[in-house]
Amino acid sequence: MSNIRHSLQIRHVDAGSCNGCEQELTALTSRAYDFQQVGLDWVASPRHADALLVTGPLSDAMARPVERVWAAIPAPKWRIAFGDCAAGCGVFQSAYATHGGFPKADLVIRGCPPEPGAALQQLRDAMRWTAIDPNRQVGD
Amino acid sequence: MVNPWIRQNVAMKEAHAELLTLTATRDHRLQATWLHPRSGCQEQVTLEASQEYFPSLTPMLPEVAWDEREIHDVFGYIPNGHPDLRPLLRTPRWPDNFRPLRDRPSARPAWRDAEPDNPALTVEGEGVTIMKVGPTHAGVIESGHFVFSLMGENVLHMDAHLFQNHRGVESLLEGQTVDAVGAIVTRICAADTVSHQTNWALAVEALAGYDSGAGLTLGRIVLLESERVLSHLNDLAQIPAGVGFQVAHQQALAIKEAWQRSLQRLYGHRFLFDTVRPGWVVPVDPEDLLRLVHAIRRQWTPWRRLVEGHHGFNDRMAGVGVTTLAEVIRFGGQGVVSRSAGKVFDARTLLPLYQDLRPVPVVESDGDVRARFSVRVQELEESLRLIEQAAARLRAMPRDARWCPPDAVSGQVVVYTESPHGLNVHDVAVVRGRVLRYHIRAGTYRNWPLLAHAVPGNAVADFPLINKSFELCYSCTDR
Numbered sequence: 001m002s003n004i005r006h007s008l009q010i011r012h013v014d015a016g017s018c019n020g021c022e023q024e025l026t027a028l029t030s031r032a033y034d035f036q037q038v039g040l041d042w043v044a045s046p047r048h049a050d051a052l053l054v055t056g057p058l059s060d061a062m063a064r065p066v067e068r069v070w071a072a073i074p075a076p077k078w079r080i081a082f083g084d085c086a087a088g089c090g091v092f093q094s095a096y097a098t099h100g101g102f103p104k105a106d107l108v109i110r111g112c113p114p115e116p117g118a119a120l121q122q123l124r125d126a127m128r129w130t131a132i133d134p135n136r137q138v139g140d
Numbered sequence: 141m142v143n144p145w146i147r148q149n150v151a152m153k154e155a156h157a158e159l160l161t162l163t164a165t166r167d168h169r170l171q172a173t174w175l176h177p178r179s180g181c182q183e184q185v186t187l188e189a190s191q192e193y194f195p196s197l198t199p200m201l202p203e204v205a206w207d208e209r210e211i212h213d214v215f216g217y218i219p220n221g222h223p224d225l226r227p228l229l230r231t232p233r234w235p236d237n238f239r240p241l242r243d244r245p246s247a248r249p250a251w252r253d254a255e256p257d258n259p260a261l262t263v264e265g266e267g268v269t270i271m272k273v274g275p276t277h278a279g280v281i282e283s284g285h286f287v288f289s290l291m292g293e294n295v296l297h298m299d300a301h302l303f304q305n306h307r308g309v310e311s312l313l314e315g316q317t318v319d320a321v322g323a324i325v326t327r328i329c330a331a332d333t334v335s336h337q338t339n340w341a342l343a344v345e346a347l348a349g350y351d352s353g354a355g356l357t358l359g360r361i362v363l364l365e366s367e368r369v370l371s372h373l374n375d376l377a378q379i380p381a382g383v384g385f386q387v388a389h390q391q392a393l394a395i396k397e398a399w400q401r402s403l404q405r406l407y408g409h410r411f412l413f414d415t416v417r418p419g420w421v422v423p424v425d426p427e428d429l430l431r432l433v434h435a436i437r438r439q440w441t442p443w444r445r446l447v448e449g450h451h452g453f454n455d456r457m458a459g460v461g462v463t464t465l466a467e468v469i470r471f472g473g474q475g476v477v478s479r480s481a482g483k484v485f486d487a488r489t490l491l492p493l494y495q496d497l498r499p500v501p502v503v504e505s506d507g508d509v510r511a512r513f514s515v516r517v518q519e520l521e522e523s524l525r526l527i528e529q530a531a532a533r534l535r536a537m538p539r540d541a542r543w544c545p546p547d548a549v550s551g552q553v554v555v556y557t558e559s560p561h562g563l564n565v566h567d568v569a570v571v572r573g574r575v576l577r578y579h580i581r582a583g584t585y586r587n588w589p590l591l592a593h594a595v596p597g598n599a600v601a602d603f604p605l606i607n608k609s610f611e612l613c614y615s616c617t618d619r
Contacts, residue, residue: 013276014283016305018615020330020411023374025280027400030393044278059618061231061256061304062283065276091324095308096245112413113330115404 007039008127010080011049011073013066016056016098020113021083025055027116040123046072051126053080054105057090057098066102078126081105082119084112143195145170145187150200152183158485159472160554161567162197162207163579164215166242170194173554173567180490182554189217196222203472203586214241214310224261229303229618231256240311241577261299263289268296271600275304282614290600298595298603300588305618313578318344318545321575322417325566328580329616330411331374334360334367335559336580337416339566342493344418347551347570352419353540357493358530359421362429364557365523365530367412369436370399371560372516372523375611379513380447382605383456388447395439402432419543429531433524440524444517457510461594461606464507473590474583475562477610480515481507487558497529509609548572559583561613582616 014022028035029042043049046069054066070079081102084090087110088101107126109119149172153159157174160182164170170187187194196219198205208219209228216239219225232254238245262270274285285301309328313321325340326333338360345352377392400410406429407415407422415422447453463473465482478485479502486501488494502518504511552569562583569576591610595603 012280014281014305014614016307016615016618017282018327018330018333019282019613020327020413022280022282023330023411027393027397029280030397031390032394032397042280056305057307059305059307060233060251061306062275064256065283065304069276091327092307092309092312095312096240096248097306097308099248112327113411115410 006127007041008051008123009041009043009049010051010053010123011046011069012042012053012055013062013069014055015062015066015086015102016059016092017083017085018056021055021085024113024116024119025053025082028120033116033120035120035123038124039127040120046070047074049073049077051078051080051107053082054086054102055082057085057088057092057095057100058102060097060099063099078106079104080107080109080123080126082109083114084110145185146195146197146200148185149174149197152185153201157183158563159201159203160556160563160565161579161581162204162211163567163577163581164189164211164217164241165569165577166215166244168192168217170211170217171567172197173565175490175556177485177490192216193218193220195220198222198224202470203589206585206589207581213239215239216242226261227258229306231258240308241314244314245311256304257285258301260287260301261297262287263296267291275301284614286603288600288603293599293601295596295598295600295603298592300592302588302614303618305614307619309619310578310580313575316575318418318547318549318570318573321578323414326413328619329582329613330413331371331613332367332559332561332564332582332616334363334412334416335557335564336566337414338364338493338557339555339564340568341416341418341420342555342557343553343566343568344545344549344570346553346555347549347568348418348545350419350543350545352543355534355537355540356419356421357495358534358537359424360416361494361497361530362424362527362534363407363412363415363421365526366399366403368523368560369520369527370396370403370411372520373399375560375608376447376513376516376520378608378611379457379509379605380453382608383453385447385450385453388443388450388453391443391446395436395443398439399436402435406432418545423539424534426531426534429527429534433528433531437524440520447513448517454510457513457605457609458506458508460509460602461598461609462506462508463590463594465505467590467593468507471589471593472586473562474586475559476512476515476519477587477590478562479503480511481505485563487556487563491557493557494526497526499526509605512609546573561611561616562587564616580616580619582613584613585617587612588617 152174213230283304289297373396380388567579
């Protein structure tokens with residue numbers, strides 16, 4: 001039996017990525033990874049989300065929309081930085097129109113872009129923590 | 141008396157030349173580089189602008205409307221007579237007078253406390269409703285903001301507000317050493333990364349006078365075509381998803397996954413990042429490549445039979461999101477979008493890179509979703525053929541000696557490749573081994589305005605389908 005207690009519903013926002021992260025996030029829905037069978041999914045509305053996943057170095061034009069999506073997610077909630085750009089260690093950190101990454105992330109998934117198998121494992125690990133103690137931040 | 145800048149550029153267009161780039165420099169110089177598609181020759185038109193003004197080409201050449209707005213945003217030069225000089229990539233959050241390519245910012249500007257939205261062009265009148273979509277979306281896609289003017293379900297007008305993903309790549313590249321550029325250029329766009337990397341490699345090699353050997357050239361062709369297969373598989377997977385044809389969507393994603401795992405094994409990266417450098421290409425065993433193509437065909441052929449034999453799917457795509465040849469020519473459309481409407485142009489036929497492999501441009505005439513789908517299907521098979529031919533030649537090829545670019549390379553050059561999204565151009569100026577100016581004009585940039593023309597007249601519910609059939613890059617465009 002799986003030790004998955006609940007589901008983790010994720011809202012994705014692209015904030016200046018090269019589309020590599022988006023393609024790998026889409027791959028998670030394919031039959032090769034099928035992340036829905038373990039209780040993970042993308043949701044269309046922040047109201048349905050447990051977590052906000054951001055890709056890209058946080059372009060200035062997307063900084064406010066990202067925070068607005070975050071504010072619309074009901075607590076308890078978690079912040080996920082996906083990929084090196086969002087993690088603050090990509091090649092575009094010092095470009096003028098970026099904020100250098102997605103700040104205050106509870107979970108950081110590294111890679112340029114992250115390999116979907118490894119990303120799936122990290123998301124599943126995060127599900128365990130968020131299930132045991134909803135108030136515990138993933139990175140604690 | 142028409143201004144010579146306008147007259148010369150219009151003459152280029154009338155001679156059926158393709159616009160490679162229209163860009164400016166810090167010293168008030170404007171430069172348009174045109175490509176003659178028969179001879180492959182480039183021709184440049186330059187203008188020394190008087191102070192901050194230059195005569196707008198847009199009334200005569202609507203395809204440069206965005207280029208001139210961009211020059212206005214990042215340099216502050218004003219195109220006199222431009223019919224729509226709203227900000228393109230600039231937002232109300234930019235400080236007054238902040239012109240990133242004129243000022244060379246060493247630090248981030250002090251962003252103003254304002255919303256990032258620019259004014260939208262909408263239709264006014266009784267019964268017209270305005271629907272805003274984005275910049276955040278319900279699915280996993282890149283960020284863009286669209287303002288639809290609707291009458292009932294029908295789209296009257298679509299105003300595309302892109303550049304939500306603008307990072308400032310061209311500014312970041314300025315001042316970089318030749319060694320440092322590759323890692324940045326690779327990541328402009330994951331879907332066109334090999335094309336961007338190859339452009340940079342071709343630029344440095346041209347400036348240094350290095351003549352790459354056949355092994356290097358064939359290695360690059362294999363990578364460029366592998367990227368086309370990957371990108372087309374992705375796009376072909378998305379179009380069925382747009383009409384709820386889940387079986388075709390999932391099966392195409394599975395083929396794409398198999399392809400990416402093979403690329404990872406052969407080249408060390410699922411998107412082929414960091415595989416091409418000046419004087420270098422990641423080595424590969426031709427036998428592995430041939431086995432790979434053979435394996436992918438066994439999955440691909442049944443999938444092609446599935447989608448082509450599904451009448452409901454084909455009927456659903458026919459007649460939706462039509463782009464005409466006249467519009468393609470008027471707006472300088474590129475790539476699959478333009479070939480689906482009857483324009484016979486594929487930069488691969490001009491590139492010395494491809495030598496006698498003779499890629500055949502795939503052309504259809506209907507200009508609808510079905511035509512764009514069909515062109516991608518045929519191009520994918522043509523790419524598999526090119527990979528096989530190149531791999532067969534690579535067998536007998538000795539490895540080229542490693543070449544490193546000299547430290548103090550200097551000069552200016554305009555280079556291009558045919559990316560999966562069309563003519564991809566880099567306009568590069570380097571002084572003693574450091575980048576002075578780096579301008580990137582991806583094929584997608586010219587196709588966005590075409591999308592805005594293809595959508596009106598269709599039901600708004602068909603926008604996702606039309607959008608997926610264009611499959612335009614945001615990251616290449618926004619930079």
